[in-house]
Amino acid sequence: MQLDYHTKALRRLAEIGVHILPSGQFAFTDVGTASEAYVHHSTVPAALAAYAAVNPTFAGGRFPGLTLTAIVDKVPCMDGEEYTALALACGAEVPTFESSGKRLRVFGQTLLDILERYELYGCFERVKPYGSEGHHYSVRPIGFDWGGSWAPVPERMKAMRKCYRSMTPLQQVITLTVLHLYRPERDTHFLIGGCPTKILAADAMKILHSNGAAADWGRLVSHYAGW
Structure with a gap:
């Protein structure tokens, strides 16, 4: 299950234009995709974290006016893929979903x-x-x-x-x-x-x-x- 969430999180990140390099750094797969891809409201915290891991200025422009409290207030709406994507973007371990x-x-x-x-x-x-x-x-x-x-x-x-x-x-x-x-x-x-x-x-x-x-x-x- 952990591996499944990890794989799905990488796919979710790719859909919004971000991937992880072999070095562990985040990078854009395509700036156009990152700039224009649809981001579901519950994916916004993970997307913001992922974009910021590449370029905080881009992240701010992609979500202008978005506050820290606004993304934290969305956390209860997130699913396992989104939690995993956020953790990866922050350099944290894949979260547990064992129980x-x-x-x-x-x-x-x-x-x-x-x-x-x-x-x-x-x-x-x-x-x-x-x-x-x-x-x-x-x-x-x-x-x-x-x-x-x-x-x-x-x-x-x-x-x-x-x-x-x-x-x-x-x-x-x-x-x-x-x-x-x-x-x-x-x-x-x-x-x-x-x-x-x-x-x-x-x-x-x-x-x-x-x-x-x-x-x-x-x-x-x-x-x-x-x-």
Whole structure:
């Protein structure tokens, strides 16, 4: 099954004008195809990542105005081929589809690793888990009374936003990704009130690649298992 998804992902990438060279680098098979091929809405995250792996400027022009949060909000709609194509474009391993339980475990552990590695606990916290198997069920954005009333806590929300505004661009990209994987919709609770969240998707990919973080991001997103 893993091999099948890998083969189909390569075919999907070829359909939008991209292939992988023997060196592992991404390249256009045909710029015309890459510029004009139809891209289904659920394939957009993988296509953006693939085009950015070749040329971030091209990716930005191919999807003008497309934000990071817009592609992350599409992640729950993706299928196995699209998850695999995205992972390959980011230099991550082919995601597992062995079982839902394993995907939950990989996603949860990857999330914890990323929160620690990129020092994001100023915006997220561990709470009593409400689900099983995946560690992500114990992670929540800071700002609500998760252990009691689930009501907003204004001073904690204010501190979380202040922390976000002080982050590096890389930390902001990953924080936005995690927040929108947790709640894949327009944010009306957490990073509002002037927080810089309208990061273009192509710029986000450039930030990830330039900081050596694309594979971590790709592993997390391609193993999304619900939250």
